[in-house]
Amino acid sequence: MYRQYLTATLLSLLFLLTAVFYFPGLAGPFLFDDGPALSSNPYLRIDGSQFEQWRAAIFSSASGPLQRPLAMWSFAVNQVAAGELATWPVKLVNLLVHLCCGGLVYVFAKMVMARVAPDMRGQSHQHVALLATALWLLAPLHVSTVLYAVQRMAQFAALFSLFGLCLFMHRRSQWAKRGASVGDLLATGLWLLLLVLLAALSKENGLLLLWLLPVLEVTLFRGRWAGSENRLVLWLGWLGLMAPLMLLLTATLMVPELITDRYAGREFTLQERLLTQLRLLWQYVSWLLLPNINTMGFQHDDIALSSAWSQPWTTLLSGIAWIVMGALAWVLRRRLPLLGFALLFYWVGHAMESSVWPLEMVYEHRSYLPSVGVYILVAALLCGLLRRQQRVRPAIPLFALLAVVSILLSLRVQVWSDPLRLTTVNVRNHPESSRSHYFVAEAWLQKYRDALAKPDSQVDPGQYLLAARHHFELMYQKNPRDFAAIVMLYYLDSHYFRELRQFNDWFAILQEVAVSRPLQASDRNALDTLLDCFAAQVCDAPEKELYALLATLEERYPHSVEFMLMRYRYLLAVDAPLELRLALLQRAAQMQPNNIRVYQYQIREFAAQGDWSSLYGAVKSWMQHDQRRQNVLVMRNLFDAPAPHPEGRTGR
Numbered sequence: 001m002y003r004q005y006l007t008a009t010l011l012s013l014l015f016l017l018t019a020v021f022y023f024p025g026l027a028g029p030f031l032f033d034d035g036p037a038l039s040s041n042p043y044l045r046i047d048g049s050q051f052e053q054w055r056a057a058i059f060s061s062a063s064g065p066l067q068r069p070l071a072m073w074s075f076a077v078n079q080v081a082a083g084e085l086a087t088w089p090v091k092l093v094n095l096l097v098h099l100c101c102g103g104l105v106y107v108f109a110k111m112v113m114a115r116v117a118p119d120m121r122g123q124s125h126q127h128v129a130l131l132a133t134a135l136w137l138l139a140p141l142h143v144s145t146v147l148y149a150v151q152r153m154a155q156f157a158a159l160f161s162l163f164g165l166c167l168f169m170h171r172r173s174q175w176a177k178r179g180a181s182v183g184d185l186l187a188t189g190l191w192l193l194l195l196v197l198l199a200a201l202s203k204e205n206g207l208l209l210l211w212l213l214p215v216l217e218v219t220l221f222r223g224r225w226a227g228s229e230n231r232l233v234l235w236l237g238w239l240g241l242m243a244p245l246m247l248l249l250t251a252t253l254m255v256p257e258l259i260t261d262r263y264a265g266r267e268f269t270l271q272e273r274l275l276t277q278l279r280l281l282w283q284y285v286s287w288l289l290l291p292n293i294n295t296m297g298f299q300h301d302d303i304a305l306s307s308a309w310s311q312p313w314t315t316l317l318s319g320i321a322w323i324v325m326g327a328l329a330w331v332l333r334r335r336l337p338l339l340g341f342a343l344l345f346y347w348v349g350h351a352m353e354s355s356v357w358p359l360e361m362v363y364e365h366r367s368y369l370p371s372v373g374v375y376i377l378v379a380a381l382l383c384g385l386l387r388r389q390q391r392v393r394p395a396i397p398l399f400a401l402l403a404v405v406s407i408l409l410s411l412r413v414q415v416w417s418d419p420l421r422l423t424t425v426n427v428r429n430h431p432e433s434s435r436s437h438y439f440v441a442e443a444w445l446q447k448y449r450d451a452l453a454k455p456d457s458q459v460d461p462g463q464y465l466l467a468a469r470h471h472f473e474l475m476y477q478k479n480p481r482d483f484a485a486i487v488m489l490y491y492l493d494s495h496y497f498r499e500l501r502q503f504n505d506w507f508a509i510l511q512e513v514a515v516s517r518p519l520q521a522s523d524r525n526a527l528d529t530l531l532d533c534f535a536a537q538v539c540d541a542p543e544k545e546l547y548a549l550l551a552t553l554e555e556r557y558p559h560s561v562e563f564m565l566m567r568y569r570y571l572l573a574v575d576a577p578l579e580l581r582l583a584l585l586q587r588a589a590q591m592q593p594n595n596i597r598v599y600q601y602q603i604r605e606f607a608a609q610g611d612w613s614s615l616y617g618a619v620k621s622w623m624q625h626d627q628r629r630q631n632v633l634v635m636r637n638l639f640d641a642p643a644p645h646p647e648g649r650t651g652r
Contacts, residue, residue: 007126011106011133015099018137021410022098025147026091029419031298032439037061037150038075038085048080063153070201071153090149097155098137098146104162106133109376111169115220116337117380124383131398132379136372140291140408141284144298145365147416156202158369161209164195168213172221179226205352212348214240219333219341241344244351252356262358265518268305275306276361277354278318284350284367288374291405293412297426299435300362338377345373419443427471434475434482441471441488465496481517486510487526491533511545515552524562527553531566535573543574561592568601581605593625 030039038044043060046053057076058069074093075085082089109129113120136142145151171188174180180188192213199206214237217223223234252259263270280303287296306315329340349370353359386397415425423440430436444467451461469492475485490506510530519527534546550570554563565588571581582605588598599622606615 007130010130011103014130014134014137015102017406018099018102019095021138021406022095022143022146022413025143025413025416026088026095028087028091028147028416028422030087030149031419031422032148033063034149037063038090044072044076044079044085046076046079047083048076063150064204066201066204068153068201068203070198071156071203074152074156087149090152091147094146094149094152094155097152097159098142101155101159101162102133102137104159104166105136105372105375106130107166108162108169108372109133109379111166111173112220112338112341112376113380115169115173116341124387128376128379128383131383132372132375134402135375135379135405138402138405138409139288139371139375140293140405140412141287141296141364141371142368143409143412143416144296144363145368147413148298148365151365151368153203154205154365154368157199157206160195160199160202161206161212161369162372164192164199164209165212165216167191167195168216169220172216175226176221176224177227208348208352211241211244211351212345214238215341215344215348217241219337219344222337248356259356259358265520266358267518267520268361270356270358272305272307273358273361274356275309275315276303278322279306279314280362281346281350281354282318282321283362284364284370285346285374287364288367288371289378291408293408294429296364296412297429297433297436298422299426299430299433299439300364301360301435302430302432303361305361338380342373342377346370349373420447432478434479434485437471437475437478438484438488441468441475444468444471465492468492469497480509481513483510483513483517483519483523484526486513487523487530491529494533507542507545511549514549515556519553519557527566531569531573535569546570559591561588561595561598564588564591565597565601578605578609589621593621596622596626 041060043056046057048054054073054076057079058073059067061068061072075090078090078093079085106129109132110125113125113128117125145154167188171180171184175184192209196207196209199209217237218234218241221233221237223230223232223237225233260270268276286292304312306312309316309319325343329343333340349372350366353363353366382398382401415422420440420443423436423443426433426436427440444464448461448464448468451459451464469489472485472488472492475482476489479485486506486509489504490510493500493504493506514527547567547570550563550567554560554567557563564584568581568584568588571584582602585598585602585605588595589602592598599618602618603615606612606618
């Protein structure tokens with residue numbers, strides 16, 4: 001009983017310390033995808049008084065094919081409870097989810113140790129589980145999951161996956177001793193399917209829970225059933241482990257365009273991605289075991305691509321190292337089953353986001369769940385090693401280790417507590433990262449705007465503008481084809497540094513780059529900034545050249561309504577004939593009938609002209625293509641709030 005109280009006390013202290021270390025970071029900013037997903041998401045601006053509001057908010061994510069409704073529901077609860085989506089309450093919930101996941105990591109680790117080392121005392125199992133939980137909760141790498149608000153999606157997926165893993169371990173341990181009835185199998189299967197569904201509705205990689213279960217079977221239970229080894233159960237486990245891999249391989253060979261066509265908007269190929277991931281999987285491991293916070297960061301677009309096995313040479317070395325680790329795990333599968341467990345758990349946990357799909361190369365939150373297996377292995381090895389030492393009390397080096405990890409965690413949280421500090425540190429750690437320079441430049445621009453809002457400030461706001469332009473200039477120097485850098489330099493020189501326009505013809509450079517490289521999401525955002533600048537009559541882009549640029553982009557991307565709407569915004573800014581604007585919007589509606597921006601523009605046009613019949617037709621078409629009535633509230637707000645017609649550029 002005493003030891004149970006002691007364990008509960010240590011766990012409580014661990015949770016408290018984790019909360020204390022993370023607390024300063026709760027006031028940090030929304031970042032990157034937080035904007036479109038949360039702070040700028042009109043569907044989340046609800047008071048919770050109507051069911052329609054909840055339905056619209058829950059299905060408002062465009063991040064995945066399943067729309068991640070469970071995670072979006074939690075953000076809607078944040079909005080209703082606080083009256084707004086403020087960073088502090090949102091990130092507080094993320095921290096609470098992190099602590100809940102930590103509790104499940106403890107339970108799971110204890111179950112794993114009881115399975116792989118049944119002869120050990122229960123106290124030893126608790127020691128390993130406590131250490132694994134501490135390492136996982138305090139891991140500096142997880143800061144970019146907990147304090148990156150939108151990654152609550154990854155947290156929820158991990159939470160329900162850990163629930164499922166604990167449930168399977170509990171029931172499977174019973175079956176290993178006395179077997180199972182059909183009812184037991186059916187009930188457990190239904191509970192697991194429910195947890196898989198909840199995990200997948202939080203984020204799509206929650207589906208990997210189904211793949212992690214065979215990992216537990218082949219590494220920890222090895223077909224053990226009713227007190228003896230059952231080869232059929234073992235082979236079923238191996239079948240469950242190999243089936244997803246074979247299915248993906250077959251689909252890739254038979255329908256290669258299923259994957260390859262998705263790389264059209266990327267600046268890397270499928271081969272480059274797979275080769276690069278061999279290195280990156282080791283990089284995640286190094287961040288987990290040797291947490292050098294100076295190499296961590298929010299942006300990792302400076303990662304070197306692996307164009308071949310020898311370019312760079314670490315690609316081949318990484319591949320060989322993974323093969324060696326796999327072979328070693330197989331040889332030691334009975335003496336050290338934790339090695340095979342941790343290895344397969346890590347590989348499968350990364351299987352969706354670090355494999356063939358054309359996602360961004362690196363994101364630290366991808367190791368949130370896969371790191372559990374790694375830390376259980378590390379904790380078991382450390383505890384085993386320290387038990388053999390007679391001269392040193394095990395508690396001393398363990399506390400020293402946790403103290404170092406805690407300091408690193410605290411330092412990284414402090415960085416994430418302030419937007420300018422975060423972006424500045426990211427640039428220092430990743431000087432070759434264009435995105436790091438872009439975000440720090442945006443932070444300086446925001447500081448400039450804040451300074452203008454405080455006219456009594458003693459600080460010259462011009463220095464913030466210079467700092468912003470400096471980083472955009474660095475972006476351009478590192479990559480003369482960086483579309484976003486060129487747009488922002490053109491914007492700043494047109495708006496604030498007009499004397500510099502004689503030295504750089506940014507618009508001419510922009511024209512050449514825009515039609516010769518695949519545009520990324522950040523490039524399109526920059527183009528939106530250019531159009532806003534043009535419409536506000538700040539950027540003096542020649543009208544014909546800008547129109548030709550937009551027309552060229554529309555021709556390059558004939559299936560993209562986005563560029564068509566950009567051309568519409570241009571026509572609106574120059575006060576082009578109404579018939580021309582409406583014809584363009586009609587074509588856009590035919591091409592993408594579920595695009596709400598098209599209908600919003602149409603409604604504003606018809607309202608400005610007093611054409612109520614056509615306005616009614618636009619609303620009717622909108623509702624016909626919104627079968628779930630997700631946009632009813634957006635439509636209602638459009639009519640409730642005055643929306644004056646933007647002024648055109650008459651007289652030019």
